[in-house]
Amino acid sequence: MIVFLQQLINGLSVGAVYALIALGYTMVYGILRFINFAHSDVFMVGAFCGFYFGRWETGHSLAGGLLVMVMAMAVCALLGIIIERLAYRPLRGSSNLAVLITAIGVSLFLENAGQLVFGADPKPFPPLIPERNFTSPAGLTISSNQLLVFAVTGVLLIALQWIVMRTKIGTAMRAVAFNHQAAALMGINVDLIVSFTFGLGSALAAAGGILYGLNYPSIDPYMGVLPGLKAFVAAVLGGIGNIPGAALGGLLLGLIETFVKGSRLSTYSDAIAFAVLILILLFRPAGLLGKFQVEKV
């Protein structure tokens, strides 16, 4: 039972990071209907921002750690907006495939530029907050980093839900996701909304990158590839384009993966995300929380 609860905590903390990345995929897909392959590399850049800013923050205080995170989120939001402006906006309206290939090009560029700038060797991530393990009398352990993951993810999810559902710009985002043209006719600046969405998604990915760095021993320029793919699976699992769905999918995927890692099938854990993906696409292509749409001819 203790082992089960322990795995549950570990799984949820892995899943929370997937959820943060998945939100970026799902928001961009909801608005532009394309898979932003470069998103996983924005996550990587976020982790490296944490690495460099973390060097200045030598006190390892909670406030300092949060400041580092906010700075990394700002840098990545800017990066996401620049990527959208330079690489995706000129292709708006052309075929999906052209945009997909461009996204892959941006992803390759970020990875290789990262290799040149940050170096190809894995780097140990600095401890940003005071590290401590809390053990319950029954033997259940939770680290301060895991608590930080839960707290940050929870706050960001609530903030995101508030932005999307309760603010003017969030209403505009939903309108653009529903129909670009109609939204533009209602006086919404579609380009601005798309930029805002990219910024928001990239900021969440940066937070995910730092939380990932805190819980894993090292970071490198290719660290984004696998978590990125899995986060995308999480987004599809929850129903792509659906924000609570992405969060749910991320948490579920993290749980499934952690439990598989703890079982005899541990060497297959990287495949499990894709097996889940294939099953969900076969039996419920719209995802857990997505709405099934009938194709109109």
Add this chain to the structure above:
Amino acid sequence: MANRVKRILEAWPKLLLLAALLASLGFWLASGRINPYFMDILIKIGINVILAVSLNLINGYTGQFSLGHAGFMAVGAYAAAAVTMFPGPKILAMAPASLLAPATAVFFLAALLAGGLAAALAGLLVGAPSLRLKGDYLAIMTLGFGEIIRVIFRNIDSLGGALGLNGIPAYTNIFWVLAAAAVCIYAVLTLVHSTYGRGFLAVRDDEVAAEAMGLNTTRYKIIAFVVGAFFAGVAGGLYGHYTLSIDPKGFDFMRSIEIVVMVILGGMGNTAGVIAAAILLTLLPEFLRSFDQYRMIIYSLLLIILMLTRPQGLFAWKRTAKPAAQP
């Protein structure tokens, strides 16, 4: 005169295939005199041409988006290597010494076919369930299958596990590569340009209309997957017997992307363009070798710039304008 030659060749594409096979034999006979570096690049180009042309059947002509081609290539590479490495020495030991060279050639052909068939079977397994999905979802599904294939190979200890399979006999030479490329191009072109093959284009252009006209669209999609996977498997077999060691990492998602990029740069459903793109993209890293550090950065930037300036593909010369959609 030239016109008549052209007409004869168009009437008998088999003649072209024969000429290509003879040319690859000639290349092989002359291979001792050609610079080994040039040979190496030519073999790499040949393998990439097979991969790109076969993916073009799935992605370009049939309009299904597959991101798992490296997975099929892995199946072919492992299957062919398993055939030549495990029963191979015993079977070849039975051949008389004077006939060893032809026996090896026939045996290698059989191994390549086995690799191709194994990959075709994988293509059937992937294709059959995936066909309920379209566009981005299909792309992600095939990507998932490609990754699963890789993880499975990583866990089969008799095939080397994560370390990979080493000591594959060096059977691949320029003849096999060029001949396989010629057969692949021939098969894809004649298939698509046959009466039956028009169905592939119909599925791509408008699946609903094709179905309404009575075409079995599912069947066309499965055939495209199976044939495309078969040639990817053959290419994998050639690749394994050329590099002499294969490991699951070499067939990852990035390898699939490379092939997809060749198809898209060449212009979807344009075999000549896809071949040109495969050659160009194989040569490009070689030209950039002197700036080794910046090589991949330049590659990715070129990719972005090409897509921004020519989203229809670099070599899409002939392009019939689509009629405007009715409102």
